[in-house]
Amino acid sequence: xxxxxxxxxxxxxxxxxxxxxxxxxxxxxxxxxxxxxxxxxxxxxxxxxxxxxxxxxxxxxxxxxxxxxxxxxxxxxxxxxxxxxxxxxxxxxxxxxxxxxxxxxxxxxxxxxxxxxxxxxxxxxxxxxxxxxxxxxxxxxxxxxxxxxxxxxxxxxxxxxxxxxxxxxxxxxxxxxxxxxxxxxxxxxxxxxxxxxxxxxxxxxxxxxxxxxxxxxxxxxxxxxxxxxxxxxxxxxxxxxxxxxxxxxxxxxxxxxxxxxxxxxxxxxxxxxxxxxxxxxxxxxxxxxxxxxxxxxxxxxxxxxxxxxxxxxxxxxxxxxxxxxxxxxxxxxxxxxxxxxxxxxxxxxxxxxxxxxxxxxxxxxxxxxxxxxxxxxxxxxxxxxxxxxxxxxxxxxxxxxxxxxxxxxxxxxxxxxxxxxxxxxxxxxxxxxxxxxxxxxxxxxxxxxxxxxxxxxxxxxxxxxxxxxxxxxxxxxxxxxxxxxxxxxxxxxxxxxxxxxxxxxxxxxxxxxxxxxxxxxxxxxxxxxxxxx
Ligand code: ASP
Numbered sequence: 126x127x128x129x130x131x132x133x134x135x136x137x138x139x140x141x142x143x144x145x146x147x148x149x150x151x152x153x154x155x156x157x158x159x160x161x162x163x164x165x166x167x168x169x170x171x172x173x174x175x176x177x178x179x180x181x182x183x184x185x186x187x188x189x190x191x192x193x194x195x196x197x198x199x200x201x202x203x204x205x206x207x208x209x210x211x212x213x214x215x216x217x218x219x220x221x222x223x224x225x226x227x228x229x230x231x232x233x234x235x236x237x238x239x240x241x242x243x244x245x246x247x248x249x250x251x252x253x254x255x256x257x258x259x260x261x262x263x264x265x266x267x268x269x270x271x272x273x274x275x276x277x278x279x280x281x282x283x284x285x286x287x288x289x290x291x292x293x294x295x296x297x298x299x300x301x302x303x304x305x306x307x308x309x310x311x312x313x314x315x316x317x318x319x320x321x322x323x324x325x326x327x328x329x330x331x332x333x334x335x336x337x338x339x340x341x342x343x344x345x346x347x348x349x350x351x352x353x354x355x356x357x358x359x360x361x362x363x364x365x366x367x368x369x370x371x372x373x374x375x376x377x378x379x380x381x382x383x384x385x386x387x388x389x390x391x392x393x394x395x396x397x398x399x400x401x402x403x404x405x406x407x408x409x410x411x412x413x414x415x416x417x418x419x420x421x422x423x424x425x426x427x428x429x430x431x432x433x434x435x436x437x438x439x440x441x442x443x444x445x446x447x448x449x450x451x452x453x454x455x456x457x458x459x460x461x462x463x464x465x466x467x468x469x470x471x472x473x474x475x476x477x478x479x480x481x482x483x484x485x486x487x488x489x490x491x492x493x494x495x496x497x498x499x500x501x502x503x504x505x506x507x508x509x510x511x512x513x514x515x516x517x518x519x520x521x522x523x524x525x526x527x528x529x530x531x532x533x534x535x536x537x538x539x540x541x542x543x544x545x546x547x548x549x550x551x552x553x554x555x556x557x558x559x560x561x562x563x564x565x566x567x568x569x570x571x572x573x574x575x576x577x578x579x580x581x582x583x584x585x586x587x588x589x590x591x592x593x594x595x596x597x598x599x600x601x602x603x604x605x606x607x608x609x610x611x612x613x614x615x616x617x618x619x620x621x622x623x624x625x626x627x628x629x630x631x632x633x634x635x636x637x638x639x640x641x642x643x644x645x646x647x648x649x650x651x652x653x654x655x656x657x658x
Contacts, residue, residue: 129161151519158516159212167207167215170238170247171199172223174457176483176537177252192217198537199251202270205529206505210520211513218247223457225254227424228263236424239264242508249517250506253479255426257501265509267518269502270530271479275427277408277419277494278465278474278481287564289571295391304384308356311377312349315370319343322367343370356381396565404470407495411473412441419473420446420453422461427475428454430499439498458484466490479503483538489546588614599625 126133134157137147149157171178178197183189192200195217207215226239235243238250242264255273256266288294293301319325319341326339347363354361355378365371405411411419419442421427431443446453453472455461461474462484473494481493505521507514524530539545563570588610596606613619 127157129157131160151515154519155211155516158513161512162213165214167213167249168247169203169207169215169217169249169251170220170241171195171217171250171252172220172225172238174223174252175459178217178219198533201533201536202524202530203249203251203505205524205533206517206520210523211516215249220250225252225422225425226250226260227429228259235263238506242506245508248507248511248513253477253503254506255477255501256504257426257429259429260426260506263509264506265511265514266504266506267514267521268525269504270521270525271503271534272500273477273479273502274497274500275430275475276478276481276497277405277411278462278476278484279405279417279492279494280465280468280470280490281492282404282470287562288568289564290568291395291565292392292568294395295388304356307380308349308352311373311380312345312352315348315352315365315373315377316343316345318369318373319348319365319367322365322370324367325365325370327366352377356384358385396561405473405494408442408498409438411494412438412445415445417471417473418449418453418468419475420449420455420461420464421475422457423454426501427477431475462488462491486538486540486545595625 127136128134135148137145137149139145173179176197177199178195181189181194181196192204192215200217203215203217207213220238220241222237224237226235226237228235228239234240238252238254239260241247242250250264253271254260256269260266296304320343325343326341328336329338329340330336342363343365351361351363351365351374355374358381365374405414405417411417421431431439431446434440434443455464455474458476458480461476464472465474466488475498478493478497481491485491485493505517507517589607592603592607592610595601595610596603599606601609613622
């Protein structure tokens with residue numbers, strides 16, 4: 126029996142065979158509680174921290190009093206439990222110091238919300254208060270209304286500045302240098318082997334069955350042209366015939382195939398700036414380095430988790446955190462988030478996943494690193510042996526099963542569309558479809574421009590050299606030959622050019638010049654230097 130305002134009420138029945146059989150349903154328990162607390166007000170203690178509880182900004186002319194001064198997830202949850210389900214009155218107060226609750230061994234006392242409950246200054250404590258073994262030894266908790274784990278909050282790497290020559294990025298400088306070296310070596314080898322290979326010495330006039338001389342087309346210029354053609358995947362119209370030269374050629378094609386495919390595969394990633402960020406990816410990575418500092422909220426459950434952990438990684442992290450100067454601990458989550466944002470990637474914050482989820486929706490520079498380091502829950506705390514424990518616990522379960530808790534979480538976690546960040550999937554979709562700007566591929570245009578400029582320069586030199594030859598052969602002045610050749614070259618409708626035969630020499634110097642030129646030409650022929658022709 127239990128004595129209440131209305132007299133004795135039956136709690137349970139007992140007989141020798143079955144022992145105690147409790148006869149009260151959850152509804153009866155809450156009805157009795159309502160009756161008992163009819164004229165009383167529940168003292169609910171909490172702490173300020175978005176999105177759980179924040180001070181409401183009054184609208185114009187509005188004066189906020191009592192519970193209306195606050196809003197947030199905790200306020201809505203306690204309202205659903207006490208007012209809507211149990212029909213009780215409540216009053217919210219903020220804990221002095223705004224602390225969660227940690228145990229001080231020296232004074233053998235608790236601070237924050239837990240301390241407040243122990244001093245019986247409140248009946249319930251609600252906020253993002255983690256159920257821990259240590260706290261559970263001093264206060265009672267309801268079943269968790271939210272589950273979470275510790276994770277790492279860090280800032281995203283700033284998008285790399287688009288580089289003009291980003292098309293070079295797929296290979297390192299070393300690889301480009303080795304490739305250029307390989308290109309020269311293989312071209313040279315092809316040239317040497319072709320001179321040794323009998324099959325590459327060919328009849329220059331196939332109609333002449335017994336030629337006087339054999340010709341080898343694989344001078345260094347043609348060798349370089351073949352190797353260039355294959356590395357650029359364009360091929361070449363001349364091919365070697367010797368066994369050794371074909372073998373070199375085949376090996377070079379294999380090299381070109383692998384290099385070109387690797388280059389193409391890597392280029393897409395580099396041009397779309399999707400290159401992987403090579404910094405920390407897990408708690409182990411954090412523990413193994415000293416450059417990036419990391420910390421927690423001082424005195425919170427995350428703080429205690431590292432302090433008491435037996436896992437070697439977390440122990441190492443605790444030692445690093447404890448010895449860090451200036452201190453890496455902060456007063457609350459907001460201060461931690463600010464520190465992460467302002468530290469230019471030199472500070473990571475160990476925070477509970479629910480709080481991270483809330484921040485990620487609003488601060489787009491932030492990211493979560495790795496998964497959860499543990500698994501735990503938030504519960505509503507109350508002093509031990511509270512008569513309303515079962516009723517409050519039942520109410521939490523009822524709200525969880527009816528989907529109300531999910532609804533409340535969505536209401537307070539989802540950022541309004543104008544403040545919300547792009548989700549990961551949307552961002553990824555955006556990246557894959559992103560257009561490449563001039564900044565990304567500008568370098569290719571620069572190379573084309575420089576290449577064309579060089580071609581024009583070589584063309585001009587070739588033309589002047591040719592003009593010089595013509596002037597000597599035709600016994601004209603250089604400028605006459607220049608203007609005549611230029612006029613012909615610019616007559617775009619002319620597609621055939623008459624062969625100029627050298628005029629008979631009239632002066633000794635002219636004769637000398639033509640003889641010198643013919644000597645030069647034969648030397649050029651000998652060394653296969655076309656420019657002299
Ligand atoms: N929710 C934690 C607590 O109850 C706070 C934290 O460590 O992040 O202490």
